Amino acid sequence: MNTIDKIKELKRRDNVVILAHYYTLPEVQDIADFVGDSLALSQRASLPPAATILFAGVKFMAETAKVLSPDKRVLLPDMEAGCSLAASCDERDFGEFVGKYPDHLVVSYVNTSVGVKALTDICCTSSNAVEIVRGLPAEQKIIFAPDRNLGNYIKSVTGRENMVIWDGACHVHEEFSVEKIIELKAQYPRARVVAHPECKAAVLLLADFTGSTAALLDFCSRDEATEFIVVTEAGILHQMAKNNPAKTFIPAPPLDSTCGCSNCAYMKLITLPKILNSLETNTHEITIDEPVRRKAEASIRRMLET
Ligand code: 13P
Ligand code: SF4
Secondary structure, three states: OOHHHHHHHHHHHHOEEEEEEOOOOHHHHHHOOEEEOHHHHHHHHOOOOOOEEEEEOOHHHHHHHHHHOOOOEEEOOOOOOOOHHHHOOOHHHHHHHHHOOOOEEEEEEOOOOHHHHHOOOEEEOOOOHHHHHHOOOOOOEEEEEOEHHHHHHHHHHHOOOOEEEOOEOOHHHHOEOHHHHHHHHHHOOOOEEEEOOOOOHHHHOOOOEEOOHHHHHHHHHHOOOOEEEEEOOHHHHHHHHHHOOOOEEEEOOEOOOOOOOOOOOOHHHOOHHHHHHHHHHOOOEOOOOHHHHHHHHHHHHHHHHO
């Protein structure tokens, strides 16, 4: 039996659901029961139809699943699958930062540790961040963490001046280069540029459309253009091409690129052999201290109920 068949058999035998993010390897996306963006994955993780959730994504996503479904077993095939953005916001430093702004409401992107979520009033993802901030009273002062680019994007779209932004970033999205995108636009003059809001403001100025991975996917399917320069992690191109076989998707490269596209090394740690090993050995199981879990749950549930 090959690896894929073995995964399918163990999944059936042990009542496991596999949730995958759009940035994972194509073959991983193809064996998942559900592929989505951070928001859709959180929604799915709160209503799992199975005894075990295997997360094909990074650690903060698996932790979110465990926070929302504490009675389920949540497996992450590789515990090294972290996130540079989540790592840019240390829980202790963030606690001190929050302490300096006692009259501010804390809005955090889900790309955070469970400890940071426990210090947060309401979570958001790139799909709903603008909507969540717009829903807060205009006079409400806000701390936004941890992504400075997403924070500045929200500020520019909502016009909110009373927002203090944590100085964190994702190394993948920070590295896109304005020069390379301009070169690609010259090479593909009819192409639309679509970008994730974790990119720097100068890159977003070149975009025809800015949105979460799910929003980018949706835009590329609806738009009449046939060529798209995609400025986010290259894993998303798999679903874009699958949904739109007649369209061309060109990955934007970072400044120093050998492969011509931008990959999140953490997401790419999740491979089929590791998924099989995870199912065979029931590793690595996510565990969270109950008091922290309860606090983190409140901030995630507030987002899901918005
Ligand atoms: P979403 O578009 O899925 O919210 O993604 C962002 C991300 O960086 C996941 O790591
Ligand atoms: Fe984290 Fe960036 Fe990788 Fe997303 S792409 S998981 S934000 S490091």
